Amino acid sequence: xxxxxxxxxxxxxxxxxxxxxxxxxxxxxxxxxxxxxxxxxxxxxxxxxxxxxxxxxxxxxxxxxxxxxxxxxxxxxxxxxxxxxxxxxxxxxxxxxxxxxxxxxxxxxxxxxxxxxxxxxxxxxxxxxxxxxxxxxxxxxxxxxxxxxxxxxxxxxxxxxxxxxxxxxxxxxxxxxxxxxxxxxxxxxxxxxxxxxxxxxxxxxxxxxxxxxxxxxxxxxxxxxxxxxxxxxxxxxxxxxxxxxxxxxxxxxxxxxxxxxxxxxxxxxx
Amino acid sequence: xxxxxxxxxxxxxxxxxxxxxxxxxxxxxxxxxxxxxxxxxxxxxxxxxxxxxxxxxxxxxxxxxxxxxxxxxxxxxxxxxxxxxxxxxxxxxxxxxxxxxxxxxxxxxxxxxxxxxxxxxxxxxxxxxxxxxxxxxxxxxxxxxxxxxxxxxxxxxxxxxxxxxxxxxxxxxxxxxxxxxxxxxxxxxxxxxxxxxxxxxxxxxxxxxxxxxxxxxxxxxxxxxxxxxxxxxxxxxxxxxxxxxxxxxxxxxxxxxxxxxxxxxxxxxxxxxxxxxxxxxxxxxxxxxxxxxxxxxxxxxxxxxxxxxxxxxxxxxxxxxxxxxxxxxxxxxxxxxxxxxxxxxxxxxxxxxxxxxxxxxxxxxxxxxxxxxxxxxxxxxxxxxxxxxxxxxxxxxxxxx
Numbered sequence: 001x002x003x004x005x006x007x008x009x010x011x012x013x014x015x016x017x018x019x020x021x022x023x024x025x026x027x028x029x030x031x032x033x034x035x036x037x038x039x040x041x042x043x044x045x046x047x048x049x050x051x052x053x054x055x056x057x058x059x060x061x062x063x064x065x066x067x068x069x070x071x072x073x074x075x076x077x078x079x080x081x082x083x084x085x086x087x088x089x090x091x092x093x094x095x096x097x098x099x100x101x102x103x104x105x106x107x108x109x110x111x112x113x114x115x116x117x118x119x120x121x122x123x124x125x126x127x128x129x130x131x132x133x134x135x136x137x138x139x140x141x142x143x144x145x146x147x148x149x150x151x152x153x154x155x156x157x158x159x160x161x162x163x164x165x166x167x168x169x170x171x172x173x174x175x176x177x178x179x180x181x182x183x184x185x186x187x188x189x190x191x192x193x194x195x196x197x198x199x200x201x202x203x204x205x206x207x208x209x210x211x212x213x214x215x216x217x218x219x220x221x222x223x224x225x226x227x228x229x230x231x232x233x234x235x236x237x238x239x240x241x242x243x244x245x246x247x248x249x250x251x252x253x254x255x256x257x258x259x260x261x262x263x264x265x266x267x268x269x270x
Numbered sequence: 271x272x273x274x275x276x277x278x279x280x281x282x283x284x285x286x287x288x289x290x291x292x293x294x295x296x297x298x299x300x301x302x303x304x305x306x307x308x309x310x311x312x313x314x315x316x317x318x319x320x321x322x323x324x325x326x327x328x329x330x331x332x333x334x335x336x337x338x339x340x341x342x343x344x345x346x347x348x349x350x351x352x353x354x355x356x357x358x359x360x361x362x363x364x365x366x367x368x369x370x371x372x373x374x375x376x377x378x379x380x381x382x383x384x385x386x387x388x389x390x391x392x393x394x395x396x397x398x399x400x401x402x403x404x405x406x407x408x409x410x411x412x413x414x415x416x417x418x419x420x421x422x423x424x425x426x427x428x429x430x431x432x433x434x435x436x437x438x439x440x441x442x443x444x445x446x447x448x449x450x451x452x453x454x455x456x457x458x459x460x461x462x463x464x465x466x467x468x469x470x471x472x473x474x475x476x477x478x479x480x481x482x483x484x485x486x487x488x489x490x491x492x493x494x495x496x497x498x499x500x501x502x503x504x505x506x507x508x509x510x511x512x513x514x515x516x517x518x519x520x521x522x523x524x525x526x527x528x529x530x531x532x533x534x535x536x537x538x539x540x541x542x543x544x545x546x547x548x549x550x551x552x553x554x555x556x557x558x559x560x561x562x563x564x565x566x567x568x569x570x571x572x573x574x575x576x577x578x579x580x581x582x583x584x585x586x587x588x589x590x591x592x593x594x595x596x597x598x599x600x601x602x603x604x605x606x607x608x609x610x611x612x613x614x615x616x617x618x619x620x621x622x623x624x625x626x627x628x629x630x631x632x633x634x635x636x637x638x639x640x641x642x643x644x645x646x647x648x649x650x651x652x653x654x655x656x657x658x659x660x661x662x663x664x665x666x667x668x669x670x671x
Contacts, residue, residue: 086327090320176324183288183321184328190289195320230353233376236389245330245353 004033005217007207008045008054011038012152015241022238030227032220041148042116046070049208055217056209060150061118064206065258076209077250078218079225083243084204085254088176089124091197092161097170102128102197106137111160111169114144117151118204118258119175120160126261127199141169154178164193171196203254277307285314288321296348300331303350308334311346322346329353355387373398373470382470395468401581402523404471405573412473415480415566420559422490430551431498437622438549440501441613445544447503448610449560450492452537452671455513456567457485459529463522477570484563491556506607508600512669515596523578523585524592530571532593532662533671534564535648539641540670547618547633572652579653586654590662597665605668606638641670 020036027034039045042063049057067075093099113120143159160172182188228235230245279299286292326333332349339345365383377386378393397403460478467475519525541561548554579585619630649659
């Protein structure tokens, strides 16, 4: 490993190149040597981090929790987006489905997102089970698109919404951001679908590193990252693409529910 | 709106959900609050209980909670976050209010007085200080220009061109094509600056747009008149080199000075001369109308230079240096292009007999003197001293423009 920080990110969309090229140039201006490597899926990225081939991995919550487990909790968490904090998932229902409370889901068709999407499948099903729903009595339809991307593309959530619109499902699980953004954009017909349930909050992506990361790299990375400002036009362009207003320090408590869900192996995750 | 007070606003959302337009009430109300100010939303829609907290998270406002206030109504409280355009308790800003001393390239094409969201792209405008761009008179000059527009077809009595002796026709054809050629430079040069002027000084760009329209109309009428006359028209290297040295100017004040104050100023006397000896009513009228427009351009150029000089004394030597540079590049072309001089002489003579030609020649010499003394008057008016004015006028191009 050289003095230059090598960061791994998953190429879930062409814009990922624009984002990290821009952040690389910005880090260089800040005097922090930086480069990035793109992976096609988070499983590979996690293995390369654990093997010491990259310094830092920009990880989904699922990848973050796995890194924590594989390092017995010793991995370093370096930062997250403001939008990664207090994520929620929603259960959306068709108004004509007769579902008025969670127990009414029994016997109904529930559309869920990719099996590796934290917000569109893993945690909403985990929380429904905690609420006393017997998932074996629910007819679950999975939209397993973009496996390996851990739900980053949002495609499976849009598929869930479409299934509800088309009457192919009575209810569906999606993340809160997609839901309110679709509403704000005027894409939702409130007379035909609405929200039934909001899960407890959980946290989303995290920059992960091994404990062997040098102090110089960690300090340089965090200093440059936390200096990005929404009000700066060139920073703002990158922040908009990455879906945040400001970078926040790391915190671990927001991943507890996901740890429990995975430990209980209540849901099948690759 | 139910009530407003410092930092707190309440609104009645009724039955509206987020998918049914509630945000069209919530977003403007938040813009009116300061950061940290509180918005209370009364709602009878139960989906709002789920969706409002999520929307606040997405937009980085703080959802402060809800309480049941009876009759199926909930009161939600939102703390305004910092990532929206700062409106708060600022007084309503004056649209098209006073121009700023310096303009912010980050405000882009936003009209003056609009609240501009931070973090937008920086535009490549480089004419961003009022002293060197916008004289106080510009808005009233724009209004004058708009009300003085005329129609090149309808407002010139074209049927009164009549027929003339061949030598007069030839002189007219040469003079009109010379005028058109020079006016082309007056169309192209200001257009170079419009895209560089910051929109905070949009009145200047708007005035220049009227100037472009004026020049286009002049080119039109001069060429129309030339077409109605027989003979050969020539474009001289003197003219071509003189106009290229204008087109190559990069500094807005230098361009206003060389084109409008000196060039178009000199053209005022030229157009008066052509009008005085015009062989027909149509020619006299089109020249009179063109001169009216040109005098407005000269007025704008003078206002620009007077204002800039009053704010920046270093501009005196810069403008004089620009005149000297141009004069140096035009060295060796010390006299009026011969075809133009001959045509003006014959036009003033009204014929080719020797006594008339002698009279025409005197009139031409008198024109050059008039042009020189008018330039000096304008330069004194702009703020130059007598010595500078004499030097600058003497160095002015023999091509008039």
